[in-house]
Amino acid sequence: MTPETQRLLLHWKDPSRARRLFFCQIEAVETLIYLTEVAPPRFRKQIEEANAEANPGLCRLASKMATGSGKTVVMAMIIAWHAVNKARRPNSKAFSDAFLIVAPGITIRDRLRVLNPSDSENLYQALNLAPTDLLDGVRKARIVITNYHAFMLREKEQVPKLDRQIFGGREGEKTFTESEGDMVARVGKDFMNRKNIIVLNDEAHHCYRRRVGGENANGEPLTAEEKDEAKRNDEAARVWISGLEAFARRIGIQAVYDLSATPFFLRGSGYGEGLLFPWVVSDFSLIDAIESEIVKVPRMPVLDDSIRGQLPKFRDVSPGHEGQPARVAEERAGEAIQGSDESCGLADLPHLLLAAIDALYRQYEAKFRLWEASPEIGRPPVFILVCNNTATSKLLADYVGGYEASEGEGADAQIRIVPGKLALFSNVDEGGCWRSVGGRS
Secondary structure, eight states: OOHHHHHHHHHHHOTTOSSOOOHHHHHHHHHHHIIIIIOOHHHHHHHHHHHHTTSTTOOEEEEEEOTTSOHHHHHHHHHHHHHHHHHHOTTOSSOOSEEEEEESSHHHHHHGGGGSTTSTTOHHHHTTOSOGGGHHHHHTOEEEEEEGGGGSOOBSSOOOHHHHHHHOGGGGGGGGBOOHHHHHHHHTGGGTTOOSEEEEEETGGGOOOOOTTOTTTTOOOOOHHHHHHHHHHHHHHHHHHHHHHHHHHHTOEEEEEEEESOOBOOTTSSSOTTOBOTTEEEEEOHHHHHHTTSSOOOOOOOOOTTSOSSSOOTTOSOTTOTTHHHHHHHHHHHSOOBSSHHHHTGGGSOHHHHHHHHHHHHHHHHHHHHHHHOGGGOSOOOOOOOOSSHHHHHHHHHHHHEEEEEESOGGGOEEEEEEOSSGGGOSSOTTOEEEETTSOO
């Protein structure tokens, strides 16, 4: 390896560091370094073959890292490794100082701002990711952070549909839409004519090219909702991978580094659902992260003694009701919440879902009482419900913490503050209270 890479590795592993890096973070980058700088040709050939079907023309390497094990730090280490080497070896084709970081949404995109060396909270200084004399190379790097939606071709000007058809000529409506080159120039305007960039895909399981002829690779019939999910997955993946292919054609891509806790094909990809990307080169699984005490230990609801029949029941808490919580939430959002739980829609939630929440809460309550009686334990336990969308999460938040329901109309209208079903998490005093719409309680 280069002397600069060696210095970085020794710097990252220095036992006297004020804040030591996780060993899994170092191992993920070491694997990429080995494959780039050290590995014999047969290793690179394996990577090329793995990419040939799903990513022709792109060199993708995926690092599988459990959620909470620090993927963003690994991205910063990759940037430092490339940027430092490029600064010392400007003519090298193995390294680059231009980085396109792609996220699945604007929330994650905004969190990744710490990868920009000019940010006041950048990770390079906060975590001391490069020796002082090498930091200047990192500061010279050009970094673009975006979400994959930016790859969609936009309208260049607002023109009525009839005018588009009349003045579009042979190209039709395409005349008024960005070309591939326009999109690349818009998204990558800060690259300043740099070539052969490095791409970092965060949550990279959303990025792949659908396999033709493999619409239902698992062989099981899909429900209408599963087909809708597959269609959404396919559309998102198509936009993402098409954007990267456009950058590869226009300015060149040196390498694509995928980071994800779940780098596998989704439903609708044409591959077996859950099949790992064949270009995964390192794997730090959730079990490894839990055993290493890097992430918290998840606890599943297992107290299903109140449920009769075949066990376990809580592997799927909405059998046949997958979209029901979301539909209930939409119905509640469409009109003012009225009266009792039955009229508010909470009674329509799947029985197994409520039973699972209740079982998990009973476990939590026992742990909480233990913590309450023994302050030396430290932090209290945490109760987390993970939902499939914000509509469902709002519905369950009302169930857990309480909500406001209106009764009556006009001048007689009153708002009832309804307590949550889980006492420790209820935001309402026991019994609830009333207030008039005019504000008089």
